Amino acid sequence: MKMGLILLLWFGIAPVSLAQSGNEALTEIAMTLFWNHRTSHIFMGANAKQSMAILDTMAVTAEVLQQRAMFERDIEKAVVMLEKSTELDSKMHNTVGWSFLFAYRDYPRALRHLEAYDALTPNFDDTDVTSPVSYLKGLCYRSMGNHAEAVREFSKGIDSLAKKQGSEWVNYKHYVTRSISYLALNQSDKALADLDSAVKNSTSDSPLALYFKGKALLQQGRITDARRAFQDAQFFWQANRAKGISQPEDDTNLVTEEDIAEALK
Amino acid sequence: MCLFTLSLFYSFALYAQPLTGRWIGVHTEWDLDSFCPLPAYMDFNPDSTWQLGLVDESAAPRTGRWGMEGRVLRLDTTHYAPELVSLQGDMLRIGRVQPMLFRRFRAVPMARETVWQRLAGQVWQSDSVQYLIAADGRVGLRNRKTGAQTVHYAQVLAMDKSAFLVIRGSGNGREGNIRAFWQVMSNEVGVIKLMGGLGSNVGTETLRWVRPLAVNETLKPTGFQTCANCFAQHLANTFVGMNEISKRNMFTLFRQRYQPINVPGQSGMIALKFVRNCAGELGVVELQELDDNYKRRQFDTRITDQLRAIVRNELPGNLFGANEPRHTEMVVSCIFRLVDGRVTDIF
Numbered sequence: 310m311k312m313g314l315i316l317l318l319w320f321g322i323a324p325v326s327l328a329q330s331g332n333e334a335l336t337e338i339a340m341t342l343f344w345n346h347r348t349s350h351i352f353m354g355a356n357a358k359q360s361m362a363i364l365d366t367m368a369v370t371a372e373v374l375q376q377r378a379m380f381e382r383d384i385e386k387a388v389v390m391l392e393k394s395t396e397l398d399s400k401m402h403n404t405v406g407w408s409f410l411f412a413y414r415d416y417p418r419a420l421r422h423l424e425a426y427d428a429l430t431p432n433f434d435d436t437d438v439t440s441p442v443s444y445l446k447g448l449c450y451r452s453m454g455n456h457a458e459a460v461r462e463f464s465k466g467i468d469s470l471a472k473k474q475g476s477e478w479v480n481y482k483h484y485v486t487r488s489i490s491y492l493a494l495n496q497s498d499k500a501l502a503d504l505d506s507a508v509k510n511s512t513s514d515s516p517l518a519l520y521f522k523g524k525a526l527l528q529q530g531r532i533t534d535a536r537r538a539f540q541d542a543q544f545f546w547q548a549n550r551a552k553g554i555s556q557p558e559d560d561t562n563l564v565t566e567e568d569i570a571e572a573l574k
Numbered sequence: 575m576c577l578f579t580l581s582l583f584y585s586f587a588l589y590a591q592p593l594t595g596r597w598i599g600v601h602t603e604w605d606l607d608s609f610c611p612l613p614a615y616m617d618f619n620p621d622s623t624w625q626l627g628l629v630d631e632s633a634a635p636r637t638g639r640w641g642m643e644g645r646v647l648r649l650d651t652t653h654y655a656p657e658l659v660s661l662q663g664d665m666l667r668i669g670r671v672q673p674m675l676f677r678r679f680r681a682v683p684m685a686r687e688t689v690w691q692r693l694a695g696q697v698w699q700s701d702s703v704q705y706l707i708a709a710d711g712r713v714g715l716r717n718r719k720t721g722a723q724t725v726h727y728a729q730v731l732a733m734d735k736s737a738f739l740v741i742r743g744s745g746n747g748r749e750g751n752i753r754a755f756w757q758v759m760s761n762e763v764g765v766i767k768l769m770g771g772l773g774s775n776v777g778t779e780t781l782r783w784v785r786p787l788a789v790n791e792t793l794k795p796t797g798f799q800t801c802a803n804c805f806a807q808h809l810a811n812t813f814v815g816m817n818e819i820s821k822r823n824m825f826t827l828f829r830q831r832y833q834p835i836n837v838p839g840q841s842g843m844i845a846l847k848f849v850r851n852c853a854g855e856l857g858v859v860e861l862q863e864l865d866d867n868y869k870r871r872q873f874d875t876r877i878t879d880q881l882r883a884i885v886r887n888e889l890p891g892n893l894f895g896a897n898e899p900r901h902t903e904m905v906v907s908c909i910f911r912l913v914d915g916r917v918t919d920i921f
Contacts, residue, residue: 331632345669358606388868
């Protein structure tokens with residue numbers, strides 16, 4: 310469902326390559342023929358009008374409304390469908406909250422839905438395929454400038470997992486995210502502790518964690534250490550590029566090669 | 575038992591035998607109202623060999639084996655369930671995701687040079703379209719009702735002693751996918767009959783001679799034209815090819831250029847979308863204007879005109895900076911959030 314809701318994210322650049330050799334053209338035709346052995350869509354967005362027409366003939370359920378909203382280009386109509394889906398099934402508050410958070414960046418509305426979803430299971434931090442609901446709520450608070458509340462929410466997921474399974478099981482990006490809020494609160498000690506955990510937990514060397522480590526060290530006035538962290542971030546960015554590792558690491562906490570170079574000036 | 579055996583035999587005969595032979599591509603259905611010509615052929619040979627190739631033979635055909643297993647069509651190791659393959663008369667339809675339509679090929683012996691000599695340098699017309707065909711291959715397709723014209727390149731191909739008219743590319747070059755793909759069924763003085771895709775079906779298009787193309791007749795599009803003829807605008811809502819850095823560059827540009835107007839109540843969101851073709855030209859800049867509750871509204875034109883102007887005047891050449899991909903065209907869409915005329919977020 311989350312992958313499908315990506316369709317709701319409005320920003321996109323969809324390039325169409327034109328320079329196509331005969332071999333490429335034939336490969337494309339052969340691939341289309343191959344995928345046609347499937348009975349359902351594999352590429353979301355393909356045959357959008359056909360999908361909408363099929364969904365429009367189905368009984369209106371929360372699931373159908375959410376799927377229908379994925380294909381709807383009219384934002385006004387899509388939002389009505391999303392809201393309606395939560396009235397039919399309160400579990401939909403999760404994906405609808407996710408949509409308002411990432412697709413429309415409407416943080417108060419996203420928070421309202423995520424709170425409603427969280428309230429369905431009091432004292433339990435539901436986790437979907439990507440993140441605990443507390444993490445999504447934390448992102449809402451952070452985007453609304455309330456870092457103290459963001460830290461409280463991020464900590465629910467991070468601390469409970471670290472306590473239950475060990476800190477090495479925590480997604481390193483979640484540590485980075487919390488550290489950014491700590492930095493905003495001028496709590497660089499806590500930020501540094503999170504960033505050290507992030508460096509440990511990342512499966513490859515993380516320019517993202519090192520960049521924010523540099524920021525935390527700067528906040529402490531440790532200029533030389535900060536510079537070393539930025540240099541490490543730059544080195545590992547180039548090394549990761551050579552290894553073919555996809556960068557930037559995290560769209561939620563976007564750090565580019567230019568950001569690192571700027572920090573080194 | 576006898577009845578059972580007979581029914582199996584009948585099922586095989588019903589499906590395997592009629593498939594044997596050569597099939598010519600008509601189109602791939604991209605959506606309910608979107609069909610992309612399919613300039614390919616497919617051979618189901620009696621010795622169970624199978625071949626998929628391009629009519630222009632610009633690539634070596636893919637070969638393999640085919641067979642019917644019960645009512646299931648097998649192409650090499652790929653199996654197509656009975657409901658995914660339909661055979662109606664001479665029409666073969668494969669798939670449901672992006673169905674491909676083929677028609678049984680019937681050779682109509684014809685020299686392609688003769689067809690091209692008759693077409694080139696002349697103006698022809700069907701019931702709805704005028705074909706202005708220059709000797710160098712450029713062709714203007716003019717809607718007879720609206721006068722709107724797009725520009726492409728035409729060529730006549732030969733396969734199995736038959737001739738095929740292919741129209742592809744745009745005024746910006748021959749590159750780009752196919753706009754029209756027809757088999758020439760007859761070539762007489764003043765009348766040329768073509769067979770190929772007509773909307774969702776197969777049909778015959780009759781071209782009638784109108785006049786010679788004037789030497790100084792301009793073959794230019796009357797409006798914005800994409801270089802690709804099968805252009806998937808619906809992909810604009812996906813992340814295909816998106817690059818976070820390009821996105822940030824674009825947003826920085828908007829932030830630098832946009833002059834806020836302080837007008838209370840000018841709040842909500844504006845979703846902006848445009849197409850940029852392979853030559854860097856921009857199509858219509860579409861805006862969806864919504865208030866904070868996602869209801870339609872109209873923003874002050876000092877805001878919307880500014881956004882349009884930034885797209886038109888600043889973005890070409892700046893969209894991707896040094897990393898701008900060549901020979902591509904794209905749909906770009908983004909959302910602006912505004913509070914009292916100030917842009918507070920772009921994404």
